[in-house]
Amino acid sequence: MINELLIIILAPLIAGGIAWALDIRGIREAIGIIGAALPLAMLAKLYSQVLDEAINYSITISGFTLQFQLNSMSWYFAAIASLVGLAMAFGMASTSKNGYDWLFALMSFTGVLGVFLSQDFVGFFLFWELMTFASFMMVLKRNRHESLKYFVLSVIGAYAMLIAIGMLYAKTGALDFASIRQALYIDAALGTITTRETAIIFALFLTAFGVKAGAFPLHVWAPGAYSETDQSYTAFFSGALSKAGAYGFLLLYILMGYKLYAALGTFHDHLVFAYIIAWIGALTVVIASFLAVLQEDIRKLFAYSSVGQVGYILLAFGLGTSLGFAGGLFHVLSHAVFKGLFWLVTAAIILQTGKTQFKDMGGLAEKMPFTFAMSLIAVLSLAGIPPMAGFASKWLIYEAAIQAHMPLVAGAIFLGSALAFAYVVRFLYAVWFGQRPSDLEDVKEAPLPLLIGMAILAIPNVLFGVAPGIVTDYINKMLGGEIVGGNYYKLVTPTGTYNALLVTVALVLGLAIAGLIYLYGAKVRKIPVTNTYQSGNPVTEEFNLSIRKNFYRPLAEALAFWLRYSFDRFYERVARMAEDFADWLREGFYNGNVQSYSWYLAIVLLILALWGVL
């Protein structure tokens, strides 16, 4: 009898391996989809069981005992990942034409599941690395530079984590979560681990999870990596894989929360370490959203958007309140489904048009109506417009921020939402409405598998938007308390109430009206794409604003001072310096002259002598 947890974790990898090895069109896709569907099926099967009692599995490998556990929280994360993973598989059936992609996409799927289910640091790290590596291979194929940037940052993060794990291991003698948690809990009182060491461990973990979550200023890999891969895969990459980072932050609370509190104390009634996380989240939201607004490439736009949205999750977790956790957890779900949906939509657009720049698009709503409908759902959800899942989660986070008396952070949420609105509106108009460039006349609707993938993600957007209580109910059980009140359609927090059903009804009506307006507008407003609000000024190439080109250029100019400072460029420069340093070292040390080499020996002898004599 093969263990169910093993099936959940390994099914995608095995399917990927087979798909890669066979690499026969059709069979490859079928096996991939089956492999991707299995975890979701198993999770669904185990749903009721998990809420009662955790399912455990352990295996000794290389002298390490790897422990896996399916409990309410890991189920939640795994289920989200599996959902997105399945959608990805459908998407890839349309967009990807080779076994390579299938192997690594599904491998990263396994990695993510392994991370969520691990109950010890060895397994956690192993799957973390596997997930990183597989996703990296997806990028490497298309763009070496971006992939290396992603990999270097990821590996720095992973290694930071490894040192932290090592330190915990050295201090507690354990590698499994339960023992570490207990040991740290006890140590919070004893204090054998110094504040300094605790802070170092915390900082290391922060780096590790921050990279994966794309938290500022470690986010620089995300835009390139998200864009430079198969866009169906990006759905998973951004929708599920980056959640591993967010999950890490949760883990930080679970394992070290008490110790961190004991060691680092509080600041203005907030836990210091949580406060740091919150601010990282807030900064990420604001900066990434600004940058998203300025993008001219759909992929880049959603890439920055993804970074910003994960910022919300961090921000929520950083609030340190149970409502914050609830909001964050909910946003994990909603971001997965709406951003996953976005990427599939993007995949469809790119697949059908071959274009990625706004300037080359327009008027696609007629040509790809179903895709358009899907993107509309995604837009609404992302922009936080009821009754989509995105609104529910953001609302909870907002409530939590207010409740936690962090107005600045709440401001960041607000600003982020405004900016998100700005960029999704642009997306909506530039791609779907307006005049269609002549070379897009023959564009067809996306192929079926891709559409199925979209549907898989669109449904939860709507479902959990209309009935957010399903999610909050589960989260309540997970966190063990009545954190968010209400029923399936109504959320109640200490400071507010949100009735999703009511909003839905209102919105359906509103949408109907909007649809009519659009249909009308599309018919009468045939104007050149470049003729915008410039009120008679001659249009030049340097300053050519339209919804499709340089639309937010004035904003960019306003922000020019800040845009000069780019962490991306900073890291690039560091990397170049490192390479130059490498050259210098190599040329200097291995200078080819054997006499110099003999001197090295003499100098070592000298050091030994001095060591001995002094």
Add this chain to the structure above:
Amino acid sequence: MNVLAAVGEILVLIGTFFYFLSALGLIRMPDVYNRMQTSTKSATLGSLGVMVGVGLWALGSDFGSVAWFTKTIVIAVFLLLTNPISAHALIRAAYKSGIPLWEGSVVDKYAEHLMSKTEKSEIVEKEGDAE
């Protein structure tokens, strides 16, 4: 201690004195040719003295045997044979590697000989070319 030992000791003393002389020659003489003149001879004679001396000395002592004497004689003969050969090889090396004779030298018949030899061979070569 008997006569043999005494003779042996004297021979050893003479031998080592010639060693000393040989080395002194190395220092005192102006160029490599003249250094060899003084040093090889003395070193060989010195060795001869030391070898035979030790042989006799041992023969005359309580621990000694004929083997001592025969072996030292073998060494002595060997040196007597080889030292002049190495001296010869060295002086030839000195000359052929182009070390000039001391400025006070009065005659160099070897140079004349070599020159006439090369002339001869050149003539032969030319004749060969002509054919």
Add this chain to the structure above:
Amino acid sequence: MLKRALAIITLLIIGYWLAQGLAGVPFGEDKMVVGKYYLEHVKEDTGAVNAVTAIVVNYRGFDTLGEVTVLFIASTGVGALLWRKKKKRTAKTEGSLVLTTGAELLFPFVVLFGTYIFIHGHLTPGGGFPGGATIATAFLLLYMAFVTYEIPHRAFEKTEGLAGIGYVLVGLIGLAIGGYFLYDWIWQTWGWGHDNIGRLFSGGFIPIIYTLIGIKVGTELSGIIDNMLKEGVSE
């Protein structure tokens, strides 16, 4: 100049350090532990009078096997590196009559002396290596004297290999007869030469091994000399 000064300072410090270490190993004092055992048991254990030889061939036979191997490697390596499709002696001028005649006259004597050295290895300070080196010197003299002289390479290479095989075989016979590799079966199992200690036919397998080593070393060193004195000829 600075480099020289630095070198001297560095070396002096290293020297001081080494001296400090050596201070713990005082000169001229009896520090023997295992050495004492050898001196006390060498005659009965191995039949050799020369304790050094007994150690080299018998007690620490592995070292010597290794040593033989090292020289074999050098000979092979030199042969490999200086290998050319076609080779000839580099020598341009013939040695003078003094040298040629001297070499001829000395050659048999030096060879005899070399064999004398390795055959008496268990009795005197000689052994396979100095004996072999002496024999090689005999060939060296011929090389020095005659511009065209060459050793018979193929025969030498084969002899070299056979001598090496012989050594290992002697060791393997020990393994077969006495149960240990390099076991002195002649002395310990067969008990030959026990009444001969101090005379030529004693010392167990030491004279055999030293003879093999002597032949091997002699041919090897000659081979090295041969290789060094040749250069490739372009065709």
Add this chain to the structure above:
Amino acid sequence: MNAQYASLLIALPLISAFFVPLIKGLGNKAIKYYLAIVTAVQTGIAAWVFHQVYTTGDPIIVVAGGWKPPVGINLYFGHFAALFVLIVAVVSFLMAVFNFKAINVEPVDKYAMLFLLLMLGATGMIATGDLFNLFVFMEITSISAYALTAYNKTGEAAEASLKYIILGGIGSSFFLIGVALIYGATGTLNMAHLAQLAPYIDPKVVQVGLALIIFGLAVEAELFPLNAWAPDAYQAAPHPITVMFSAFVVKAGLYAMARILYLFASATGWENVTKLLVIMATLTVVVAEFSALRQKDVKRMVAYSSISQIGLIAVAFALGTQSGVDAGVFHMVNHAIVKALLFLTVGYVGITLGETKIEKFSGLGRRMPLTAFAITVGSLAAVGIPLFNIFWSKVRILLAGVEAGYTWSVALILGASVVEAVYYLRLIHTMWFTEAEGEAIKEDLAIGTIAIFLVLLVLFIGIYPNYFWTVSQKAGEDIFRVIDYVKNVPLMGVGA
């Protein structure tokens, strides 16, 4: 069978090497077959020894000449030696197969002898239980390595060999001074006997002596900054020899270093030596990784990478903890496999395409898919990706490092590992995702088979490391538990 027959591991390569001149006339092909057969037999014997040691759990002590140690020299086939001698034999066998394709430079008969003796030297270094005998085997190893480095007879090969000779010469001289000091202080050369006497040696003598011995071995073990010869030698040597260098020659030095280090663990001032070693080993990792970063020649790049991995093993050994040593041994095994794979395949590319410059690797995935695949697996393993073997040992070493309090070292090593990832991934990208110039090439079956065998080994250990980990642990205990080592060697009571 009499356990003393383990001495065949020494006798066989020797006698086989001596035999080569007699079959020289049969031609190069015959010599290559001969080499393959001999190494196969050696593998068989080594497998038998491995089996004996790991099933009985007791080491085989070969007593040369029947003289009990410390009077005679003994070989000690404990868990470590049994394992590593097997690795030496297996790798040699694989390289003997590789020779068919890789070695065309004359004189092949001499090459064959040197090849066998290189194998012999490493075997002896690993097996010997005597300090001076270690020196002898070390010289056998290094002198044959000098010759083989220069074997191609190009200027570069000679240059590399010269560097190796000069640095190796200095190293072995000082090693011998160390041996002299230790001998002077103890009157014995047997390792087990030395370990017994270690606590009673004059601290000054043992400090200087041990430092010198470690210094000498560190040159062979390629520790920074004593490793300047290594990249050149790796680059210039014939490809099979490069494989042997990284797979076991350097390891033999490393092992010897660890063995001697732990023998003297009870000596005063021992911690100072290990501390210094950790520093050197860490620097080895860092400098080597940086040196590989912009390397244009892939073989040289892999050479630097190999050096850095060696540094990692050295760190593990210098930690002074059981877990460190175990992890180090495990890494040794993994590294032997991975670097054999990489040098084999890169060398094969060199043979096929004429050189190993990075440009030659463009589009290799299309031209030589199997080779490119093998290189990819090797690279990913070297980087330490999960599901590849090195992941396990690397994590072990790093955990052991932090546990032993060398967090700074671990951090530096990890930093350097990032660099390693960069250059290996560049290589992978070059092979698979850049345009190919030139046709597809039919790949050699034998080499392909070896490569696949090694790839499977990499993946097998990556997925199921348990067996190899258990073996490595036992081997690690063999090094670390000096008390057991002393107990196992049947010392006769000389001077005690």
Add this chain to the structure above:
Amino acid sequence: MIGINIYLILIAIATLLSMYRVFRGPTTVDRLVAVDIMTTITTGLMVLFALYYKRMIFLDVALVYAVLAFGGVIAFARYMEGGL
């Protein structure tokens, strides 16, 4: 045997003087000549040691040394001559 010290002193001086020539040169042949003298003197010294320690076996050593030294000097001389 008291006298042996006088011989040793004479030999020591001779060796030092030769050593001076070895280091001083000026030509390589000068050094070689000095080395040749030193080897001859060393042979004598070995024979004297044999006497001093009353060990005949050292005489063999002296002879081996003489043979090897001769070979070496001849080789170097031929090398200097340009004959190799």
Add this chain to the structure above:
Amino acid sequence: MSVYYFGAIALVLIGLYAVLVKKNVLKILIGLSIMETGVNLLLVSIGYISGKSAPILSEGITASNAVDPIPQALVLTAIVIGVATTAMALSVAIILYEKYGTLNVEEIRRLRG
């Protein structure tokens, strides 16, 4: 410290000095040989015991008045190893001279970096 120790260390250092300072490969190799000689001298000196004779148990020498035989045995081996190394080095130098036309170490550096 005895004159032998002193001489041995001096030889080692002189040899190393040559390696560190001399530019010519052959001189460097001579330096190496000098180092080896020093080491061998050191080994023998360590085995020496005042007033005792060579460990060849003939001509009235017994176990009680012989010096330690081990270092001498070791030195025999070490000398041969030294010879072998030198031979290897010389043939490498021959190739180097053929290929580079020089024996100056500063010009023999095609392999670097």
Add this chain to the structure above:
Amino acid sequence: MEEAGKISRYLYTVIVLFLIWLLLTASTDPQELGMGLILSLVIAAFTYPVFTTRGLANLHPKRIVYAIAYIPYFLWAMIMANLDVAYRVLHPKRPIRPGIVHCKTALKTNPGKLALANSITLTPGTITLDVDGENYFIHWIWVPDEVFRAESDEEHVEKASSNITAPFEKFLKVIFG
């Protein structure tokens, strides 16, 4: 000069080698004697072509007598040479007048020429620089007036030869022919 028969040459070599063996071992132990004989036979087998051309003829009694007589004669000459050298080395003014002179010899055999060359090298202020056929070129530390002021080459050779080679030749001619 014609060569002697192989057997004669071989036997001569064996005899010489065995004599040397006797000197080396100075032992009457039958083991040593037996081994010496075997080795002499073996080594002579491959060295005799190099070692001798005249074989047993070398053992002619007259030659042996002359050879024995030559020893004291030569030793005396050598001691004189060394006293001369001692004088020149120790004299503060260092009285030398070197040069290379040309001699001729009547000796025909190579061993004879070698013996002459070595004898010259070991005696008064002379070193054999080269031997080319019958011509000897000799470095002389004190070239006498009569030699370096000689008017013709012939005179030079004659004067030099009478000074340097002639004294030894009367013995060596008999011994080596």
